[in-house]
Amino acid sequence: MDLHFQGPEATPDEKAAVDTVLGPPTSAWSGGARNLEEEGRSTLLGGHAARAERHLLLPVLHAVQSRFGWVPPGALDYICRRLTIPPAEAYGVVTFYHLYSATPQPASVAHVCDDIACRIRGAESICLHLERTIGPEGSGGWKRSPCLGRCEQAPAALVLNSGESQVAVSLAPASATEIVAAKSSAEHVPDGFESLRTSIPQFGDKSLRLLGRAGRVDPGDLSAYRRSGGYAALARAFELGPEGVIAEVLSSKLMGRGGAAFPTGRKWEAVAKAPGRPHYVVCNADESEPGTFKDRILLEGDPFAVIEGMTIAGFATGSSRGFLYLRGEYPVAATRVQAALAAARSAGLLGEEILGSGFSFEIELRIGAGAYICGEETALFESIEGKRGEPRNKPPFPVHVGLFGKPTVVNNVETLANVPLILAMGGEKFAGIGTAGSSGPKLFCVSGMVERPGVYEVDFGKTLGDLIAMAGGVAGGRTLRAVLLGGAAGVFVGPDKLSMPLTLEDTRAAGATLGSGVVMAFDDTVDLGDILGRIAAFFRDESCGQCVPCRVGTVRQEELIARLRNGETLGTHQDELALLKEIGQVMRDASICGLGQTAANAIESALVSLDAWPERKESR
Amino acid sequence: MSEQDSLWFKSPPPPHHPPEPPVRKAPEMVAITIDGAEVRIPATATILEACRSVGIDTPTLCFLENLTPVNVCRICVVELAGARTLVPACSRQIEPGMDIRTDSPRVRLARKMVIEFLASSVDLSTAPQALEYARRYGADSTRYGTSRESDTSHDRDTRLPGHHHVPEGIGAETVEQPVKVDNDLYVRDYGKCILCYKCVEACGEDAQNTFAIAVAGRGFDARISTEANVSLPDSACVYCGNCIGVCPTGALMFRSEYEMRQAGIWNESKQTSTDTICSYCGVGCTLTLHVQDNRIVKVTSPIESSVTNGHLCIKGRFGFEYVHGGLDQQADG
Ligand SMILES: Cc1cc2nc3c(=O)[nH]c(=O)nc-3n(C[C@H](O)[C@H](O)[C@H](O)COP(=O)(O)O)c2cc1C
Numbered sequence: 001m002d003l004h005f006q007g008p009e010a011t012p013d014e015k016a017a018v019d020t021v022l023g024p025p026t027s028a029w030s031g032g033a034r035n036l037e038e039e040g041r042s043t044l045l046g047g048h049a050a051r052a053e054r055h056l057l058l059p060v061l062h063a064v065q066s067r068f069g070w071v072p073p074g075a076l077d078y079i080c081r082r083l084t085i086p087p088a089e090a091y092g093v094v095t096f097y098h099l100y101s102a103t104p105q106p107a108s109v110a111h112v113c114d115d116i117a118c119r120i121r122g123a124e125s126i127c128l129h130l131e132r133t134i135g136p137e138g139s140g141g142w143k144r145s146p147c148l149g150r151c152e153q154a155p156a157a158l159v160l161n162s163g164e165s166q167v168a169v170s171l172a173p174a175s176a177t178e179i180v181a182a183k184s185s186a187e188h189v190p191d192g193f194e195s196l197r198t199s200i201p202q203f204g205d206k207s208l209r210l211l212g213r214a215g216r217v218d219p220g221d222l223s224a225y226r227r228s229g230g231y232a233a234l235a236r237a238f239e240l241g242p243e244g245v246i247a248e249v250l251s252s253k254l255m256g257r258g259g260a261a262f263p264t265g266r267k268w269e270a271v272a273k274a275p276g277r278p279h280y281v282v283c284n285a286d287e288s289e290p291g292t293f294k295d296r297i298l299l300e301g302d303p304f305a306v307i308e309g310m311t312i313a314g315f316a317t318g319s320s321r322g323f324l325y326l327r328g329e330y331p332v333a334a335t336r337v338q339a340a341l342a343a344a345r346s347a348g349l350l351g352e353e354i355l356g357s358g359f360s361f362e363i364e365l366r367i368g369a370g371a372y373i374c375g376e377e378t379a380l381f382e383s384i385e386g387k388r389g390e391p392r393n394k395p396p397f398p399v400h401v402g403l404f405g406k407p408t409v410v411n412n413v414e415t416l417a418n419v420p421l422i423l424a425m426g427g428e429k430f431a432g433i434g435t436a437g438s439s440g441p442k443l444f445c446v447s448g449m450v451e452r453p454g455v456y457e458v459d460f461g462k463t464l465g466d467l468i469a470m471a472g473g474v475a476g477g478r479t480l481r482a483v484l485l486g487g488a489a490g491v492f493v494g495p496d497k498l499s500m501p502l503t504l505e506d507t508r509a510a511g512a513t514l515g516s517g518v519v520m521a522f523d524d525t526v527d528l529g530d531i532l533g534r535i536a537a538f539f540r541d542e543s544c545g546q547c548v549p550c551r552v553g554t555v556r557q558e559e560l561i562a563r564l565r566n567g568e569t570l571g572t573h574q575d576e577l578a579l580l581k582e583i584g585q586v587m588r589d590a591s592i593c594g595l596g597q598t599a600a601n602a603i604e605s606a607l608v609s610l611d612a613w614p615e616r617k618e619s620r
Numbered sequence: 621m622s623e624q625d626s627l628w629f630k631s632p633p634p635p636h637h638p639p640e641p642p643v644r645k646a647p648e649m650v651a652i653t654i655d656g657a658e659v660r661i662p663a664t665a666t667i668l669e670a671c672r673s674v675g676i677d678t679p680t681l682c683f684l685e686n687l688t689p690v691n692v693c694r695i696c697v698v699e700l701a702g703a704r705t706l707v708p709a710c711s712r713q714i715e716p717g718m719d720i721r722t723d724s725p726r727v728r729l730a731r732k733m734v735i736e737f738l739a740s741s742v743d744l745s746t747a748p749q750a751l752e753y754a755r756r757y758g759a760d761s762t763r764y765g766t767s768r769e770s771d772t773s774h775d776r777d778t779r780l781p782g783h784h785h786v787p788e789g790i791g792a793e794t795v796e797q798p799v800k801v802d803n804d805l806y807v808r809d810y811g812k813c814i815l816c817y818k819c820v821e822a823c824g825e826d827a828q829n830t831f832a833i834a835v836a837g838r839g840f841d842a843r844i845s846t847e848a849n850v851s852l853p854d855s856a857c858v859y860c861g862n863c864i865g866v867c868p869t870g871a872l873m874f875r876s877e878y879e880m881r882q883a884g885i886w887n888e889s890k891q892t893s894t895d896t897i898c899s900y901c902g903v904g905c906t907l908t909l910h911v912q913d914n915r916i917v918k919v920t921s922p923i924e925s926s927v928t929n930g931h932l933c934i935k936g937r938f939g940f941e942y943v944h945g946g947l948d949q950q951a952d953g
Pocket residue numbers: 255256257258259260261262264284285286287288289372373374375376377378410411412413415416593594595
């Protein structure tokens with residue numbers, strides 16, 4: 001590799017920001033002092049050692065972005081020198097993630113959610129207000145954002161103020177005035193953990209298993225966690241041995257909670273047996289599916305449970321290193337997880353020889369930079385490796401070729417939070433909770449037009465109607481028009497499906513999905529066409545752009561929805577619907593990853609089960 | 621201690637007979653079914669290779685023998701019994717017992733849509749292969765409306781990832797943008813780019829190892845870009861032209877070809893091509909000289925050449941003007 005740098009020199013400030021992550025440079029090549037004696041030894045200079053550090057690209061870009069509000073070219077060149085990355089590739093990475101900016105922007109940017117749950121709760125009027133007070137969206141200062149994972153308290157906004165120490169203010173419910181005020185705050189103290197209670201309507205219910213600690217036990221206090229039963233499961237895991245742990249997880253019939261519902265035990269078993277070394281554990285906390293916020297509540301409210309689950313996964317699969325990849329829009333969760341990792345480390349629950357077991361395990365927190373696609377497991381690996389989040393073609397599967405090309409177990413936050421429960425109560429007993437095909441407790445993210453939106457924990461088997469009733473029914477006693485199950489990648493169902501049990505088997509039989517546990521309710525005042533337009537825009541914005549069916553198909557789908565909405569169809573209405581179907585078909589059949597494969601689902605389901613745009617009525 | 625022992629190495633005994641060449645194991649053959657017929661194929665083959673070996677012409681756009689498959693264009697998809705989605709033939713390894721359909725209605729629809737999507741968003745006028753596929757699969761790119769005249773069509777290089785403004789008119793968005801003419805050797809017309817990643821691969825690990833270009837941006841706004849979108853002379857480009865050699869659409873084009881096309885004098889039917897060996901250095905690269913009206917108009921190298929694999933350097937690729945100098949002198953004299 002023959003790197004060529006032409007950009008401006010990095011300023012001392014820019015270098016300092018980079019060095020906070022990479023340490024001071026060790027050679028003249030990478031911007032340090034000339035030291036012939038050292039540099040004579042070529043191992044110190046770039047080469048393999050530096051290229052092996054490529055995975056630090058996102059962390060170091062975060063340091064620069066949060067310091068300057070953008071990534072100046074001099075800083076980018078300096079990073080490339082330090083990590084031996086071709087500048088064109090690094091530019092490709094910066095321009096992939098929407099929380100980075102390769103062009104100057106104001107020091108403070110408000111990211112205002114205009115996604116589904118927020119737009120039915122006044123997001124547009126916030127945007128209008130900001131347009132008047134701050135200026136048009138493109139001028140900097142504020143941007144529209146996809147779902148920020150705070151839908152239960154919609155509308156939401158995230159204000160990022162760059163500077164010596166970045167200030168991140170997450171607002172929900174947000175108002176335009178608060179957003180403007182937050183843009184000039186130089187300091188921000190987030191609410192205490194007790195504030196989570198407003199997001200957990202069942203708070204105080206003694207039978208809660210996954211949400212039992214959230215809002216009650218201080219997430220920063222390791223001994224409080226242990227007093228409430230924490231880390232007993234890890235001790236039990238050490239008694240059982242790796243095979244014993246996998247046997248328990250297999251018998252629990254735990255299915256992944258990230259959307260694909262793959263049996264967790266089988267995944268762990270495959271990694272444990274995979275010949276390549278080392279093995280890795282990855283916790284997928286990228287939670288960006290519109291309407292999903294359960295993982296945030298687990299990480300903000302009970303981070304040690306997830307860490308304990310990851311540690312057990314590491315022990316069972318013979319891994320010594322884990323990564324927790326958290327979406328960049330969750331500043332509070334990031335702080336709490338970072339603190340919990342430090343506490344676990346200093347108590348000997350992470351690091352060398354955990355609890356004298358001979359097992360060593362380390363977890364690193366990695367922060368995403370704004371890209372829904374990075375929740376797809378292989379895109380997530382690429383992102384940790386310091387690349388654009390472009391999904392890989394499968395096979396090979398992550399259990400064989402995963403992070404850094406090694407066997408990797410990747411699990412959702414909620415999946416891992418179930419693991420300590422399984423070890424504490426035994427796999428068989430866990431399997432007894434719920435239904436035959438769906439075991440255990442399940443978190444549902446209930447939002448939209450219900451009286452009490454929030455995260456709900458139920459044993460599998462409750463019906464959709466039960467859940468909506470638990471949330472107090474449709475707000476204001478209005479009539480239910482539709483429910484979105486599983487998020488933007490999920491499907492709409494009509495009120496006729498209220499008696500459907502929310503289990504994997506029943507939703508599958510009904511052609512629906514649980515996806516990530518989204519249950520978003522819409523009453524009869526909602527403009528469905530507007531919602532479908534937003535979903536189409538979401539996929540167009542979030543497609544990685546790699547494969548043709550999804551890169552172009554999401555654009556054509558969005559254009560077609562716009563035509564249906566404004567009644568200017570090409571050919572007849574029927575022609576348009578037929579074309580929509582063909583677009584959906586090729587995206588489903590020929591896209592590389594789940595994003596393209598599901599990008600037409602919600603829209604098609606709205607046409608089928610909600611009769612959106614019946615022929616005679618024009619738009620809506 | 622004998623003198624022999626004091627040596628720190630022992631020389632090998634003189635050979636009794638010339639060494640045997642290593643025995644190459646015959647590749648293991650596995651049975652798969654393609655379009656209903658059982659065939660036996662070497663176990664290491666991809667579906668594409670298997671199809672080709674039985675004479676089935678599978679369309680490809682992002683695949684090239686001398687590059688690592690990126691499987692992004694999806695025109696090569698085939699139907700595999702038991703698989704939820706179609707699979708890319710170019711990268712998928714065969715497995716014993718696979719049952720593959722290469723011309724089912726699902727396959728035909730997917731291929732038609734892929735080429736329609738490309739034809740409706742990209743200028744394919746200099747991409748004969750893609751146009752041939754469009755005919756073969758009956759693609760009709762007008763189904764998406766006429767290309768959208770949008771006031772943002774020229775800002776593709778600076779588009780930000782994430783939120784965009786929702787379309788208002790009824791046209792189809794395209795990747796149209798001005799041609800980049802910033803050096804004497806070749807032009808970049810990304811309005812013709814199907815984002816097949818081939819140039820990036822040829823510039824990087826698969827051939828040139830220069831990494832002057834990469835994919836930037838996201839989604840429909842993804843594009844091939846130099847660092848910070850600087851012009852080629854300011855970039856790391858060394859003008860090997862290997863990206864031009866692999867580009868399937870004419871988005872990357874010799875300046876000589878571009879100018880002749882502009883002037884309306886490019887005429888492939890009048891062109892001849894002659895293979896020769898590059899005279900600049902001792903490597904011995906095969907050059908194919910494309911000649912029109914007794915002048916070299918571009919230089920390529922055969923992909924089958926064991927010396928070049930189709931790749932060259934700046935001298936072999938662009939250093940042909942001196943030939944014309946000789947001709948011109950002859951003409952003058
Ligand atoms: C476009 C896309 C986005 C995804 N986003 C997430 C996510 O945010 N969180 C998550 O856990 N899984 C997500 N997944 C699913 C993951 O690929 C993977 O299946 C999951 O992390 C596995 O964990 P589990 O077995 O515990 O469910 C996504 C998948 C796709 C295709």
